Amino acid sequence: MPKTHPARRTTIMDVARAAGVSRQTVSNAINSPERVRPDTRSKVLQVVDKLHYRPSSAARTLRHQRAGAVGTELNAVADQPSDIALPFLTALTLSAARHACHMVPFASKEAFPLLSGYQDMVRRRLVDAFILTDTHPGDPRPAWLEEAGIPYASFGRIYDDPTRGYWADVDGAAGTQMAVAHVAASGYQTVGFLGWPAGSAVGDLRREGWAQGVKEHDVAAGPEGSAPQSLPEALRAAEDLLDGLAVGDAVVCASDVLALGVHQAALARGWTPGADIGITGFDGSPVAHLHSITTLTQPLDDIAEHLFTILDHQLAGSPEPVQAALLVPTLDVNTSTKITPKKGTS
Amino acid sequence: MPKTHPARRTTIMDVARAAGVSRQTVSNAINSPERVRPDTRSKVLQVVDKLHYRPSSAARTLRHQRAGAVGTELNAVADQPSDIALPFLTALTLSAARHACHMVPFASKEAFPLLSGYQDMVRRRLVDAFILTDTHPGDPRPAWLEEAGIPYASFGRIYDDPTRGYWADVDGAAGTQMAVAHVAASGYQTVGFLGWPAGSAVGDLRREGWAQGVKEHDVAAGPEGSAPQSLPEALRAAEDLLDGLAVGDAVVCASDVLALGVHQAALARGWTPGADIGITGFDGSPVAHLHSITTLTQPLDDIAEHLFTILDHQLAGSPEPVQAALLVPTLDVNTSTKITPKKGTS
Known part of the structure; x- marks a missing residue:
């Protein structure tokens, strides 16, 4: 046992006395930092550490009958x-x-x-x-x-x-609607949709936002496809979907994994994501960041x-x-919706 | 407040009496299920729920001076x-x-x-x-x-x-050594390595296992490359590495993201991962599963x-x-190291 530990258990009053503040200030410095001036907090915490003071959360919990x-x-x-x-x-x-x-x-x-x-x-x-x-x-x-x-x-x-x-x-519908607005503003022509099979509450709302978006913005509604949340199945569905689209079109997707399917299917036919075909995902997941796919990040x-x-x-x-x-998601724009990628920049 | 709640706080003795067991059995049923017969536990927990008994973790903690x-x-x-x-x-x-x-x-x-x-x-x-x-x-x-x-x-x-x-x-070195043994046994000829830049403790150990593996198994040591944990950089490093390899060779990688770089670079030159080039990753991450890459899963x-x-x-x-x-990782074999993929199976 370290020699510096005092034999008697340090109390909150010991700390208050040594730091020259009230008992309440010590409590606030530990539990409610926002109520204490930073320099006061720093001084109190130094004393807390020096005296090895440990407030009893168990006693506090028992008093409040709360687990916290x-x-x-x-x-x-x-x-x-x-x-x-x-x-x-x-x-x-x-x-x-x-x-x-x-x-x-x-x-x-x-x-x-x-x-x-x-x-x-x-x-x-x-x-x-x-x-x-x-x-x-x-x-x-x-x-x-x-x-x-x-x-x-x-x-x-x-x-x-x-x-x-x-x-x-x-707000899934608001999200895919934003995605349509973004690809329309970026200059893509026809906008298709790759979603999950109908019947999932989350997926149906995301489809609704796409359908609403193509009505409100100056783009044509492209074909629709669906696949479960698996890359091989997304890839197969994306191949069919891309058969009905051309260079200069875009696909809004209900998830990042579905968007990755479109991304891989585009590469397989020699289309560069972004330059040749716009692709948006949903969720702001590591998959989207890894493959530079524009996505809707959840707040x-x-x-x-x-x-x-x-x-x-x-x-x-x-x-x-x-x-x-x-709550409305945030559109994180990445390479997959940049129709004219700038050369020579990293 | 629900009417079924008793006015007086239910104690552990109330539960013991109603269930016809000892106080210790009630405590074990809640905190140490493995010490109680399943039917006894089920009976006690039914009484616990019926009487709305809530053991006080705070009191227990105070007794033991532990947060648990x-x-x-x-x-x-x-x-x-x-x-x-x-x-x-x-x-x-x-x-x-x-x-x-x-x-x-x-x-x-x-x-x-x-x-x-x-x-x-x-x-x-x-x-x-x-x-x-x-x-x-x-x-x-x-x-x-x-x-x-x-x-x-x-x-x-x-x-x-x-x-x-x-x-x-x-055990990173044991892991990459297992990966070399696996690709050697699968019939790949020359085995290259894609790692992180030298100097990271984890990466250096994984490289060591590859170097040891190619000495011990009946394969030739292929070229080495390195890239930080980022897909675009892994892709560039993989392109150079594949220039020094041929169809029928393999690449052992220090991470799943690096392996994904090799996977994408192989596809870009028309090589099918597995059938044309063996690829192994490390960590058993979702990235490896998503792209069907053989990986070393941490225990x-x-x-x-x-x-x-x-x-x-x-x-x-x-x-x-x-x-x-x-602890030694587990080799999870996937499509990326199947040299003769069977047709017609799912």
Whole structure:
């Protein structure tokens, strides 16, 4: 054991005295940095470290009867986890700190998403609330959580009752509409669409935005195709789609993997993405960045912040729910929609 | 508030009485399922839910003076987070539950990895220990954590003092050696190597395995090239490398992104990956799966389990450290090393 540790446990008053500030200032310096001047915080934290002061989060939790934590399930079953799962968890982790709590991930090899993992977290009292992802029609979690009186907020609509105000989602239709506006303004002629097979709620909305976009902008509607989220199938669907298009046209896609299929199919027939054919993806995933594909990036920081606002309201027992939020993605323009690539620049 | 909630807070004794078991059995059913028969556990958990019993984790924590949690930093700064960061966090989350604790991720937009985030987690007493990732020569974290007496274990060698037993890592040299053995056995003739620029500890070890492999197996050593972890640069380096190779040869790569560069460069000259040129990557990332590239998958579950064994020893105050572990990756064979692809199979 290091010799510098004091024999008696250091208290918050020891720190306050040594730093020449109030007990509340010490507490704020540790837990609510935004309430303290930076130089004061720095002085207090130096004393905290010198005296080896460790506030007892357990005692604090017991006082408030709160775990101070929000649970979220990681998908341990999918072969290919969602490309945005990690950036979203990172956004949640940063938001949590601003809302004086922390995230506790959990996972199960059994099934995803099912209730047992949520029940275990509640029984062990590790969290006060949950953030849901991968919502879908027939999802049992919202009803179970409401029945049990456990606060939650959802990334993705609550499909069985979208009037519930407990969610934030990306506006898929607005996104693909923006993509059409962008390729129209860039000078592409006819705009086709590669989506997922009809019937997926997310995919259908993204298709709707494309259909609306070609009506509103000065471009012709090209052919439509669909494929599941797999590169070989996207590639096959893209080959058929490109047969109905010509150099100077564009394809708006419902995902980055579908856009990669169009990208590879274009290269296979000697068309340069961007110069010969416009291609847009959706999600802002590493796949799009790796292959320089223009994409619609989800506003994950804003979504995380809105979900914590929803949770704060529920935890405070506020009777008026916060409004659900439909947030517009950002268009990240890359080589795949540059019709006249400049030579000689890196 | 739901009417079914009892007015008095339900205690563990209420549950034990209603389920006809001992208090310890109730505690085990919730916290240590492996110690209880499945039918007993199921009976106890039914009573737990019926009586709305919530064990107080805060009281338990205060008794043990432990947070029961392990912190790990998420990289909120990198444009392209590591492909295996999410699968590794999922593996840690599953291991944590087996070791009666949970993970608490933290992140900072300021810098990665620096000490301030770790100091904040310790000051707020949210965790008892840390799991480090992205270790590198000159990493300040191991020395600071040891000085402060905080248990930790590292995914990746502690480069400044690898004799420390606080780490588990993948055996990169053994991996690329396996890749050479595999392409040699598959019938490829000459085996080249595409690595990262010399000087990165991880990359140098992966190159060493290739060099050793071509000595031990019945193949000729082909040319070597290098590129940073970026697709355009990997593509350029791969074009040069392929100029020195012929149909029937193979390239072992230090990463999946580098392997994708070889894959794209091969397609550009009309060579079919697998049938005309063998290609292996490293890391088992989504990029490799997406493009059907043979890869070396890191044994993340075993690494997570070893790290928790290290932490358990430190938390128990055991004087003998657990041995560091160098774990061999798994070769996942895919189309890119199938020299005679079978026709007509899916």
